[in-house]
Amino acid sequence: MDDTRISLAHGNGGRFMRELIEQIFAKNFGSSELNVEADAVPIALGEGEVLMTTDGFTVQPLEFPGGDIGSLSVHGTTNDLAVAGARPMFLTLNAFIEEGFEIERLDRIVASLAKAAKESGVKVCAGDTKVVRRGEGGGLYLATTGVGVRLPGVVPAMNKIRNGDAVIVSGTVGDHGTAVMLAREEFGLRGELISDAGPVMALTESLLSLDGLRFMRDPTRGGIASIAHEINRATGFGVRFTADIPVKEQVQSVCDMLGYDPYYLACEGRVVAVIAEEQAEHALQLWRLLPEGAAAARIGRITGTGDRVILETALGGERFLEELEDDPLPRIC
Amino acid sequence: MDDTRISLAHGNGGRFMRELIEQIFAKNFGSSELNVEADAVPIALGEGEVLMTTDGFTVQPLEFPGGDIGSLSVHGTTNDLAVAGARPMFLTLNAFIEEGFEIERLDRIVASLAKAAKESGVKVCAGDTKVVRRGEGGGLYLATTGVGVRLPGVVPAMNKIRNGDAVIVSGTVGDHGTAVMLAREEFGLRGELISDAGPVMALTESLLSLDGLRFMRDPTRGGIASIAHEINRATGFGVRFTADIPVKEQVQSVCDMLGYDPYYLACEGRVVAVIAEEQAEHALQLWRLLPEGAAAARIGRITGTGDRVILETALGGERFLEELEDDPLPRIC
Numbered sequence: 001m002d003d004t005r006i007s008l009a010h011g012n013g014g015r016f017m018r019e020l021i022e023q024i025f026a027k028n029f030g031s032s033e034l035n036v037e038a039d040a041v042p043i044a045l046g047e048g049e050v051l052m053t054t055d056g057f058t059v060q061p062l063e064f065p066g067g068d069i070g071s072l073s074v075h076g077t078t079n080d081l082a083v084a085g086a087r088p089m090f091l092t093l094n095a096f097i098e099e100g101f102e103i104e105r106l107d108r109i110v111a112s113l114a115k116a117a118k119e120s121g122v123k124v125c126a127g128d129t130k131v132v133r134r135g136e137g138g139g140l141y142l143a144t145t146g147v148g149v150r151l152p153g154v155v156p157a158m159n160k161i162r163n164g165d166a167v168i169v170s171g172t173v174g175d176h177g178t179a180v181m182l183a184r185e186e187f188g189l190r191g192e193l194i195s196d197a198g199p200v201m202a203l204t205e206s207l208l209s210l211d212g213l214r215f216m217r218d219p220t221r222g223g224i225a226s227i228a229h230e231i232n233r234a235t236g237f238g239v240r241f242t243a244d245i246p247v248k249e250q251v252q253s254v255c256d257m258l259g260y261d262p263y264y265l266a267c268e269g270r271v272v273a274v275i276a277e278e279q280a281e282h283a284l285q286l287w288r289l290l291p292e293g294a295a296a297a298r299i300g301r302i303t304g305t306g307d308r309v310i311l312e313t314a315l316g317g318e319r320f321l322e323e324l325e326d327d328p329l330p331r332i333c
Numbered sequence: 334m335d336d337t338r339i340s341l342a343h344g345n346g347g348r349f350m351r352e353l354i355e356q357i358f359a360k361n362f363g364s365s366e367l368n369v370e371a372d373a374v375p376i377a378l379g380e381g382e383v384l385m386t387t388d389g390f391t392v393q394p395l396e397f398p399g400g401d402i403g404s405l406s407v408h409g410t411t412n413d414l415a416v417a418g419a420r421p422m423f424l425t426l427n428a429f430i431e432e433g434f435e436i437e438r439l440d441r442i443v444a445s446l447a448k449a450a451k452e453s454g455v456k457v458c459a460g461d462t463k464v465v466r467r468g469e470g471g472g473l474y475l476a477t478t479g480v481g482v483r484l485p486g487v488v489p490a491m492n493k494i495r496n497g498d499a500v501i502v503s504g505t506v507g508d509h510g511t512a513v514m515l516a517r518e519e520f521g522l523r524g525e526l527i528s529d530a531g532p533v534m535a536l537t538e539s540l541l542s543l544d545g546l547r548f549m550r551d552p553t554r555g556g557i558a559s560i561a562h563e564i565n566r567a568t569g570f571g572v573r574f575t576a577d578i579p580v581k582e583q584v585q586s587v588c589d590m591l592g593y594d595p596y597y598l599a600c601e602g603r604v605v606a607v608i609a610e611e612q613a614e615h616a617l618q619l620w621r622l623l624p625e626g627a628a629a630a631r632i633g634r635i636t637g638t639g640d641r642v643i644l645e646t647a648l649g650g651e652r653f654l655e656e657l658e659d660d661p662l663p664r665i666c
Contacts, residue, residue, distance in 0.1 A: 013554025014657025040386035040417035053373035092387035094476035143427035145478035222433035223344025324347025
């Protein structure tokens with residue numbers, strides 16, 4: 001048996017599984033945090049409404065500039081709590097590991113996950129590992145579930161959106177999707193672009209005291225265009241994007257070459273907010289005080305019932321942004 | 334595009350994914366339960382200590398006599414909360430679906446999951462789906478995370494176990510592992526054996542008022558022998574199993590043919606409890622009042638520090654039950 005790689009016996013509930021959990025997971029998370037012997041663990045949540053969310057992760061490649069599947073599995077789930085107005089507190093982790101996976105690589109990814117959890121202020125309180133047969137499993141899939149408590153201030157909700165509200169974004173769009181695609185090298189392209197994957201808690205918390213805040217979401221799969229379609233479907237209002245959406249030059253040129261539209265590409269560390277027009281500039285000022293909000297920009301507005309999702313072009317024209325159908329970039333999260 | 338099967342576009346955040354979630358997941362769970370548009374959902378937990386647990390599921394075949402990966406993903410996680418002394422309340426669900434998977438089969442499995450959740454009194458409050466490439470996902474993997482609230486009564490914990498305590502089990506052991514193995518037909522064996530997979534909440538709640546209750550666990554991967562090893566490792570005490578462990582005739586004959594030991598095979602609807610000797614008979618009486626506890630039996634006792642895990646044989650001899658190393662039955666949960 002090759003002891004540098006995962007075997008099926010690492011998933012059977014016996015000694016190898018116990019040692020793997022102790023040596024990789026418990027080691028990286030710290031024994032005070034992860035009780036590897038309990039069936040279920042108590043979580044101390046304190047006062048306030050409890051929120052819960054979950055996400056699965058199948059990104060390929062598993063490691064990319066600016067992150068890996070481990071850190072992504074923390075940011076993806078904690079950011080969903082953050083945009084709902086909660087402070088993330090606890091995470092559970094499921095790992096589906098392919099037989100033959102390098103244990104050293106698993107250790108590196110779990111260490112990155114633990115670091116991201118620490119930076120995000122969440123504890124990984126419970127976990128489970130399953131080993132799947134060689135050839136099944138794409139190396140490693142992760143699933144995380146997060147629990148948090150609602151913060152004081154506005155309760156962001158889609159049904160608060162009104163005609164005339166401003167739409168703002170905390171930074172450039174499409175960085176994550178493009179960085180992951182370049183890391184695959186499948187189009188013969190390479191680049192130094194770094195994923196935007198990271199925590200958004202400072203961004204979301206800074207807006208909760210603004211009573212004009214309506215709604216926040218992190219533009220992951222499907223990008224900012226898909227958020228606009230969700231708003232359109234849920235509220236009936238249109239969304240009109242202006243030509244000022246911040247896109248990095250390298251992202252734009254990759255999109256131009258491949259015929260992609262950056263507005264459909266995933267971010268993993270950005271926030272889109274809908275906010276009353278009169279408070280939009282204040283919100284942007286608050287965001288720009290933060291390093292992760294330096295490139296924050298107003299990108300559009302909510303328009304009347306029956307309108308669709310429209311992009312104004314730099315030349316003064318406009319085009320419909322249709323709902324995403326074909327997948328431009330599978331497996332980016 | 335074959336619209337009877339899952340495609341990569343079902344995982345991209347666009348229209349196909351939305352329709353899949355609406356038509357399979359939201360339909361089966363009921364729209365009042367699963368808010369498919371929220372990033373994170375509020376969960377109303379009421380008073381009491383909150384407990385959390387998580388589990389991944391990769392069982393093969395996905396459907397077997399007495400259950401399927403959907404119902405198993407409910408029972409596995411809710412039972413972990415139950416044996417910790419909690420009432421399960423909310424579940425999140427992650428589905429990793431392989432490209433090409435039959436949508437009708439997915440619907441059947443999700444319907445079974447929803448039925449099991451309803452029977453177990455839990456709400457599926459949040460979910461996520463990912464689609465992985467053909468050949469990479471074994472059809473379907475699931476991960477569930479459960480949250481519950483501690484019930485009044487004893488707080489079961491391994492460190493409460495004392496020398497001389499009785500060990501009891503709520504029913505026959507090894508049914509689930511054997512039923513799944515027979516469903517694979519890989520050994521040329523077939524049978525009508527039904528998995529024991531099911532909720533254990535009635536069993537666990539019935540013991541919480543007994544002040545002599547020390548500890549409970551559901552013997553899944555690694556079976557009752559692995560629970561004994563966990564007790565041995567955590568407390569230093571030995572566990573001495575008697576020859577009275579209930580094993581169905583069909584389970585025993587499959588084990589005899591294949592050289593397996595039923596004490597290492599998984600159950601998915603049984604409880605092992607450690608309880609003060611003087612309350613063991615009372616606990617067994619309480620269990621036997623329940624249909625799922627009809628075959629409950631005393632199966633051993635806790636012995637002194639430094640002892641190991643021992644099985645007394647019917648002929649008056651004894652043998653060590655070693656910690657599980659090689660996997661007798663991979664992918665049984």
